[in-house]
Amino acid sequence: MTEQPPAPGSRGVTRRAVLGGGLLGAAAVGAAGFAAGRAAASAGEPAPDTRAAGTYPFTGRHQAGIVTPAQDRLYLASFDVTTDDREDLVALLQRWTTIAARLTQGLSAGPYGAASGPYDAPPDDTGEAADLPAAGLTVTFGFGRSLFVAADGTDRFGLADRLPDALVELPHFPADALDPARSDGDLVVQACADDPQVAVHAIRNLSRAAFGAATIRWTQLGYGRTSSTSTAQTTPRNLFGFKDGTANLKAEEPDELERHVWVGEDAAAHDSRDSSWLVGGTYLVARRIRMQIETWDRTSLREQEALVGRTKGEGAPLSGGEELTEPDFEVTGREGTPLVALNSHVRLAHPTHNDGVRMLRRGYNFTDGNDSLGRLDAGLFFIAFVRDPRTHYVPMQTTLSRDDGLMEYLQHTGSGLFAVPPGVPDGSLVTGSDGTPITTSHSPFVGQALFA
Numbered sequence: 187m188t189e190q191p192p193a194p195g196s197r198g199v200t201r202r203a204v205l206g207g208g209l210l211g212a213a214a215v216g217a218a219g220f221a222a223g224r225a226a227a228s229a230g231e232p233a234p235d236t237r238a239a240g241t242y243p244f245t246g247r248h249q250a251g252i253v254t255p256a257q258d259r260l261y262l263a264s265f266d267v268t269t270d271d272r273e274d275l276v277a278l279l280q281r282w283t284t285i286a287a288r289l290t291q292g293l294s295a296g297p298y299g300a301a302s303g304p305y306d307a308p309p310d311d312t313g314e315a316a317d318l319p320a321a322g323l324t325v326t327f328g329f330g331r332s333l334f335v336a337a338d339g340t341d342r343f344g345l346a347d348r349l350p351d352a353l354v355e356l357p358h359f360p361a362d363a364l365d366p367a368r369s370d371g372d373l374v375v376q377a378c379a380d381d382p383q384v385a386v387h388a389i390r391n392l393s394r395a396a397f398g399a400a401t402i403r404w405t406q407l408g409y410g411r412t413s414s415t416s417t418a419q420t421t422p423r424n425l426f427g428f429k430d431g432t433a434n435l436k437a438e439e440p441d442e443l444e445r446h447v448w449v450g451e452d453a454a455a456h457d458s459r460d461s462s463w464l465v466g467g468t469y470l471v472a473r474r475i476r477m478q479i480e481t482w483d484r485t486s487l488r489e490q491e492a493l494v495g496r497t498k499g500e501g502a503p504l505s506g507g508e509e510l511t512e513p514d515f516e517v518t519g520r521e522g523t524p525l526v527a528l529n530s531h532v533r534l535a536h537p538t539h540n541d542g543v544r545m546l547r548r549g550y551n552f553t554d555g556n557d558s559l560g561r562l563d564a565g566l567f568f569i570a571f572v573r574d575p576r577t578h579y580v581p582m583q584t585t586l587s588r589d590d591g592l593m594e595y596l597q598h599t600g601s602g603l604f605a606v607p608p609g610v611p612d613g614s615l616v617t618g619s620d621g622t623p624i625t626t627s628h629s630p631f632v633g634q635a636l637f638a
């Protein structure tokens with residue numbers, strides 16, 4: 187399906203003013219200098235905290251929302267593709283790409299906006315973000331294994347010979363209690379913003395644009411980031427009350443990102459099928475981890491710190507020093523036992539105990555009501571971006587699930603693994619008469635190389 191751009195002279199009113207015929211609109215939120223500078227940059231580049239500025243570029247070598255400084259809010263949706271027509275799938279990705287490009291720049295989902303289109307048609311934007319700034323919105327797309335091959339082996343869209351080796355079915359880890367209704371999916375859309383209404387508006391409008399082609403399988407709302415992805419950010423806290431994200435990979439470490447996050451030519455060259463379409467992309471691992479916070483809250487401070495391996499106040503390793511001091515796993519206490527305990531989370535997750543592996547964590551706290559015993563259904567929606575889940579996630583999760591003392595308080599209730607294609611190239615978006623992105627039959631889209 188192809189949307190028509192508004193006719194010349196029609197009321198192409200957008201969520202906010204369109205400036206200079208480009209992909210802007212950011213200046214309208216009151217940070218013109220910063221936004222103008224950022225507009226020339228690409229998605230996926232290190233950037234200062236967005237809070238004041240409002241927009242991140244949508245296009246670039248990598249998709250935004252990965253090394254972008256983690257915003258405060260998340261709304262993530264997994265979709266099942268309902269069409270079996272490859273052209274419908276491509277058209278969906280074209281619509282999604284255009285809408286994401288628009289929304290991330292503070293524009294309405296469609297060229298008319300919520301209140302200015304033809305009176306006898308539904309508005310092309312749902313309207314609840316009409317007066318809100320872009321709030322640092324990023325939209326990141328990924329493809330699940332089931333998009334390539336169905337459970338019965340069917341090649342659904344002629345993509346089976348493009349399935350990357352690393353897009354595996356994750357194994358069952360000890361103590362997994364996964365709910366199929368909160369797991370997997372053909373497509374994933376991660377919307378992050380500093381305003382929850384902006385993130386929800388993005389998913390709602392993308393879901394609306396998927397009508398007839400894909401339906402939502404599960405979603406997760408997250409508040410309160412549990413990681414820093416830039417050295418410019420302070421370290422936040424998770425629902426156990428501990429600083430989380432201290433030793434995370436950061437945007438300011440480009441060499442480490444190449445080593446641990448971005449899929450390189452070398453990976454594609456060694457694959458058994460043609461996965462060159464994923465070069466410059468990554469993998470998104472999602473785990474919904476429920477935390478038994480009522481039990482945790484009755485646990486002594488000594489025990490809490492021992493299980494994490496860091497102090498609760500400053501987040502310093504128990505071997506000594508300050509938050510950013512590297513843990514020393516050899517130091518022992520009076521009884522001759524290591525100060526950073528053998529079953530502590532930090533020891534078991536540290537690169538020295540995982541073949542040097544690091545990951546870019548980008549998780550969020552969640553609270554989804556309560557169970558029948560009055561306990562909060564709360565926890566950490568773990569998201570990590572890695573270059574190969576077989577080396578960078580599965581071994582670490584296997585160790586943690588088996589040996590991590592924290593596991594006594596954790597239950598994994600949802601799971602997903604998605605291949606995240608590279609970004610849409612700068613300057614490739616098709617724009618209408620008002621200079622804003624529109625969908626045509628030749629619009630570029632996220633993951634286009636997969637269908638080439």
Ligand SMILES: C=CC1=C(C)c2cc3[nH]c(cc4nc(cc5[nH]c(cc1n2)c(C)c5CCC(=O)O)C(CCC(=O)O)=C4C)c(C)c3C=C
Nearest residue numbers: 424428429430431432433434475535536537566568582583
């Ligand atoms: C498989 C990977 C990981 C899962 C799942 C995971 C869950 C999880 N983590 C915390 C709390 C903390 N994690 C911390 C560090 C840390 N965690 C992982 C990996 C997983 N965590 C890594 C790779 C690291 C860094 C290790 C290092 O290099 O030192 C910390 C310490 C502070 C920090 O560095 O971020 C905390 C605290 C919870 C509560 C949780 C599940 C709910």
Ligand SMILES: [Fe+2]
Nearest residue numbers: 430531532535
């Ligand atoms: Fe952790």
